[in-house]
Amino acid sequence: MFVSTRRRFAAFALTFLAAGFGLPQMAAAQDAKQGPTIFAAASMKTALDAIAADFAKQTGATAKISYASSAALAKQIEQGAPADIFISADLKWMDYLDKAKLLKAGTRRNLLGNALVLVEPADGTSDLKITKGFPLAKTLGDGKLAVCTVASCPAGVYAKEALTNLGVWSDVEPELAQADNVRNALMLVARGEAKFGIVYATDAKAEPKVKVVDTFPESSHKPVTYPIALIATSTNPQAASFAAFMTSQSSTKILNDQGFTVLER
Numbered sequence: 001m002f003v004s005t006r007r008r009f010a011a012f013a014l015t016f017l018a019a020g021f022g023l024p025q026m027a028a029a030q031d032a033k034q035g036p037t038i039f040a041a042a043s044m045k046t047a048l049d050a051i052a053a054d055f056a057k058q059t060g061a062t063a064k065i066s067y068a069s070s071a072a073l074a075k076q077i078e079q080g081a082p083a084d085i086f087i088s089a090d091l092k093w094m095d096y097l098d099k100a101k102l103l104k105a106g107t108r109r110n111l112l113g114n115a116l117v118l119v120e121p122a123d124g125t126s127d128l129k130i131t132k133g134f135p136l137a138k139t140l141g142d143g144k145l146a147v148c149t150v151a152s153c154p155a156g157v158y159a160k161e162a163l164t165n166l167g168v169w170s171d172v173e174p175e176l177a178q179a180d181n182v183r184n185a186l187m188l189v190a191r192g193e194a195k196f197g198i199v200y201a202t203d204a205k206a207e208p209k210v211k212v213v214d215t216f217p218e219s220s221h222k223p224v225t226y227p228i229a230l231i232a233t234s235t236n237p238q239a240a241s242f243a244a245f246m247t248s249q250s251s252t253k254i255l256n257d258q259g260f261t262v263l264e265r
Contacts, residue, residue, distance in 0.1 A: 033060055033061055033062070034061065034062070034236065034238070035052075035055065035056065035059075035061035035062045035063035035064065035236075035238050035242065036063050036064075036084035036085050036234070036236045036238050036239040036242050037063070037064045037065075037066070037082055037083050037084045037085070037236070038052075038063055038064070038065045038066070038083070038084065038085045038086075038087065038242070039065075039066050039068075039073040039076065039077060039081070039083040039085070039086050039087070040065055040066070040067055040073070040085075040086075040087040041067070041068075041069070041070045041073070041087060041088055041089035041154065041181075041182075041226065042067045042068055042069060042089075042181035042182050042183040042184075043089055043114070043155065043182050043183065043199075043200045043202055043203050044067065044087055044089075044226070045067050045183060045206075046202070046206040046258055047202065047254050047255050047258040047260060048065060048087070049065070050254045051245070051246065051250075051251045051254055051255075052065060054250055054251070054254070055242060055245050059238070059241070061238045061241075061242075063238075063242060066083075067181075067183070068180075068181055069148060069149065069152065069153040069154070069180055069181040069182075070088040070089045070090060070092075070093040070153070070154050071093055071149075071152035071153055071154075072180070072181075073086065073088075073093070074086070074088065074093040074094075074096050074097055077097060077102060077231060078096075078097065078100060078102065082233075083231050083234070084230060084231055084234035084236045084239040085228065085229070085230055085231065085234070085239055085242060085243055086103075086228070086229055086231060087111065087226060087227075087228045088154070088226060088227055088228075089114075089154035089155065089182075089200075089224070089226055090154035090157065090158075090222075090224070090225065090226075091110075091225055091227060092154070092157070093154070094108065094227040094229060097229075097231075098229075101232065102231060102232050102233075103229045103230070103231065103232055104229065104230040104231060104232045104234060105232075107229045107230040107240070107243065108227060108228070108229035109227065109228060109229070109264065110225050110226070110227050110263050110264070111226050111227060111228040111246060111247070111262070111263060111264070112225070112226035112255065112260045112261060112262060112263060113223060113224060113225060113226070113260065113261035113263055114200045114201060114202055114224040114226065114259070114260055114261070115200065115201040115215055115216070115218075115224065115259075116155070116158050116159065116162060116198060116199075116200060116201070116215070116216040116221060116224060117198070117199060117200070117201050117204050117212045117213075117214070117215050117216065118130060118136075118196055118197070118198055118212070118213040118214050118215075118216070119186070119189050119196065119197045119198075119199055119204050119210040119211065119212055119213060120189065120195065120196050120197075120210065120211060120213050121189060121190065121192050121195075121209065121210060121211075122208065122209050122210055122211050124195075124211065124213070126139060126196075126213050128213050128214060129214055130166070130214045130215070130216055130217065130220075131166070132166055132167055133166065133167045133168060134166065134168065136163075136168050136171070136172050136196070137168065137171035137172045137175065139195075139196075140172065140175050140195055140196065141195070143175070143194065143195025143196070144175055144176070144177040144188070144193070144194040144195060144196075145172055145175050145176055145177065145194060145195070145196050145197065145198065146176075146177045146179060146185040146186070146188035146189050146193075146194035146196070146197035146198070146199075147159045147160075147176055147177070147178055147179070147185055147197065147198050148178065148179050148180065148181050148182045148184070148185045149178050149179070149180060150176070150178065153180070153181060153182065154182075154224075155182040155185070155198065155199060155200060156178065156182075156185075158198075158221045158222065158224060159198040159221075161220070161221040161222065162198075162216045162217075162220040162221040163198075165219075165220045165221065166220055177193070177194050182199050182200060182203055183203060185197050185198070185199055186199045186203045186204070186207055186210065187207075189209075189210050190207050190209035190210050191209075196213065197210070198216075200224065200259075201215065201259045202258050202259040202260055205258060205259045206258065225263070226260075228243055228246060230243060247262060247264060
């Protein structure tokens with residue numbers, strides 16, 4: 001009789017929990033450990049992975065990060081992808097989401113700056129200097145120039161602008177090897193599949209198999225600016241904390257060491 005009663009009580013308790021009674025406290029505890037989902041430009045990977053690990057160590061909340069071209073990420077957010085934070089490698093794609101009213105009001109700010117560089121494999125011997133009309137096409141010979149997609153990917157857009165302003169775009173356009181994001185363009189150079197590549201200074205610093213030939217003059221292209229914002233549909237309690245953590249003392253050191261310029265603290 002006693003055993004039967006105890007079994008009925010256990011069954012009732014399980015039914016009670018399954019119905020959801022008493023679970024809000026458990027869910028809240030789990031939510032507190034669920035870090036935000038971040039959609040970030042591919043060029044952020046090395047630095048942002050380190051910052052996310054530091055954030056997890058300090059708060060216990062683990063962020064999920066998706067890296068790709070800013071254009072691809074913005075389109076995914078527009079289509080309803082569950083992002084909490086967006087970090088773009090240019091203003092254009094943040095403006096795109098802003099105009100669509102997909103950003104949380106008051107959370108957008110310019111976070112980082114970067115530089116645009118010409119790279120070659122680490123064993124390359126080029127002594128090219130980037131100036132008006134420099135002989136990039138001639139130096140390429142039968143080789144390829146790796147860039148990310150010049151029609152939409154920020155690093156590719158900056159590259160086309162710089163090459164156009166320097167008067168060499170029409171000469172090198174037929175020799176382009178276009179990748180879907182800047183890290184994949186970097187890999188083409190690292191693997192020796194392209195003679196040169198145009199990437200960010202931070203990408204070059206993250207890859208030991210390439211070296212910088214020269215840096216594009218700032219006057220040749222618009223400033224490389226990375227804005228950050230929370231997505232309007234975000235309900236993650238850690239999202240605002242992570243966005244603020246991006247300019248903490250420890251994060252600033254990581255970003256500076258990687259070659260980024262932190263625009264605000």
